[in-house]
Amino acid sequence: MDNSASDISRRLAREAEAVCRHYLSNGRKQGHYWTVGDVDNTPGRSLYVRLTGPDSGPGAAGKWSDAATGEHGDLLDLIAANLRIATLADTLDEARRFLSLPRPEAVTPFRSRASRGSxxxxxxxxxxxxxxxxxxxxxxxxxxxxxxxxxxxxxxxxxxxxxxxxxxxxxxxxxxxxxxxxxxxxxxxxxxxxxxxxxxxxxxxxxxxxxxxKAMGTLLGNGVRIGETEYVLVAGEGLETMLSLYLALPGLPVVAALSANHLAALQLPDTIQRLYIAADTDPAGLAAADDLGTRAWDAGIEVRRLAPRLGDFNDDLRAYGLVDLRAHLRPQLAPEDVPSSLDAGTG
Known part of the structure; x- marks a missing residue:
C-alpha cells in the first residue's frame, strides 16, 4: 500500500469535507467550499477549503487559502497548522490516524515545492x-x-x-x-x-x-481591483474583460480574478450586498461563476449574471462598440444601479 505523503494528501482530498468537519468544526459548507475564520477553527469566512475537484493541479480538492493572511496549502498543511505540529512525520502520523491507515516502517522524505514568485x-x-x-x-x-x-x-x-x-x-x-x-x-x-x-x-x-x-505573488482570493467597493461589485476573469466593463459601467467597482479557478475562490468584501458575475462562456468560466455565485448566495448576497454576446465582454466591445455594449448591459442591471453606472459614462 502506498503510504507516502503525496498519497496521503490525495486520500485526504477525497475526504475533504470529513477533514473539515473534524478539524474545522466551527466552519460551514458553502457550495463547493468549506469556510471558517482561520486554521485555528475560529468562526468566520476568511479561510476556505475546496471540497470537490481533481486529485491535483488547478482546482484540486483539499486546496485551501486564508485571504486574511495569504497562507495556503493542502490538507496536510492544514492539519499541521491546526494542531501546531512541527514536523512532517508527526503530521503524517496524525493524517494516518484520521484515515485509519497503518504507520509504515519508514516515511518517504517530503520536499515542498519552491514558490515561483512572492x-x-x-x-x-x-x-x-x-x-x-x-x-x-x-x-x-x-x-x-x-x-x-x-x-x-x-x-x-x-x-x-x-x-x-x-x-x-x-x-x-x-x-x-x-x-x-x-x-x-x-x-x-x-x-x-x-x-x-x-x-x-x-x-x-x-x-x-x-x-x-504570467502572474506572481499570492493570487488565490485576490484580484485586480478598480474602484472603491461598498455595496455592489462586478467580478469576472480576464483583465481586459473587466477593463471593458469598467468603461461600460464607470459607476461600479470591478475586479478581475485573472482565471476561472481564481474567480471561483474570490474573497468577497463583507460590505457587499449585490454581486454581478461576468462569466466567460466556456465551460470552465461557467463552472467558476456557479461556484462563486453559490458562495455569495449562501452568504446572503444578491447575485446577478452579466452575459456577453460573444466569448467575453472585450470581444463585445471590439465588435459592437461602447454605446452598444452599454445598451446590451442595461437590462441586465438592477434598476437602482442603472443611474450610477450607465448614466455616469454618457457625458
Missing amino acids: PKAARRLWAMGQPIAGTLAERYLAGRGLTRLGNLSCLRYHPSCFYWREDHPRTEPPERWPALLAKVSDADGKLTGLHRTWLDPEKARKAPVDPPR
Whole structure:
C-alpha cells in the first residue's frame, strides 16, 4: 500500500469535507467550499477549503487559502497548522490516524515545492513601474478597444521586464520585453501579487512568447481591483474583460480574478450586498461563476449574471462598440444601479 505523503494528501482530498468537519468544526459548507475564520477553527469566512475537484493541479480538492493572511496549502498543511505540529512525520502520523491507515516502517522524505514568485518580489517589480499614459501599454490597450485608462492606479508599465521561457537555462540571462503590469490586491487594497502581459514594441500587441501573460505573488482570493467597493461589485476573469466593463459601467467597482479557478475562490468584501458575475462562456468560466455565485448566495448576497454576446465582454466591445455594449448591459442591471453606472459614462 502506498503510504507516502503525496498519497496521503490525495486520500485526504477525497475526504475533504470529513477533514473539515473534524478539524474545522466551527466552519460551514458553502457550495463547493468549506469556510471558517482561520486554521485555528475560529468562526468566520476568511479561510476556505475546496471540497470537490481533481486529485491535483488547478482546482484540486483539499486546496485551501486564508485571504486574511495569504497562507495556503493542502490538507496536510492544514492539519499541521491546526494542531501546531512541527514536523512532517508527526503530521503524517496524525493524517494516518484520521484515515485509519497503518504507520509504515519508514516515511518517504517530503520536499515542498519552491514558490515561483512572492508578494515581496511583486512589490519590488511594481515599484519599478510607471504610469501607462503615453506608453506602449496604453497603445496595446487601445488596440483592444480600451481607451482613456491612462490614470488607472492599478495599471503600470515596465519598459524592460524579465521573461523566463519554460526551457530557458537559469544560468543564462533572461529575455527582456516591455510589459503591462496589473496590481493584484486583497479586499483591503493591499498588494499581494502582479499580473504581467509582455508586449511587442513594434506591433503594440502581445509579445511572441508562450505564454505572453504570467502572474506572481499570492493570487488565490485576490484580484485586480478598480474602484472603491461598498455595496455592489462586478467580478469576472480576464483583465481586459473587466477593463471593458469598467468603461461600460464607470459607476461600479470591478475586479478581475485573472482565471476561472481564481474567480471561483474570490474573497468577497463583507460590505457587499449585490454581486454581478461576468462569466466567460466556456465551460470552465461557467463552472467558476456557479461556484462563486453559490458562495455569495449562501452568504446572503444578491447575485446577478452579466452575459456577453460573444466569448467575453472585450470581444463585445471590439465588435459592437461602447454605446452598444452599454445598451446590451442595461437590462441586465438592477434598476437602482442603472443611474450610477450607465448614466455616469454618457457625458
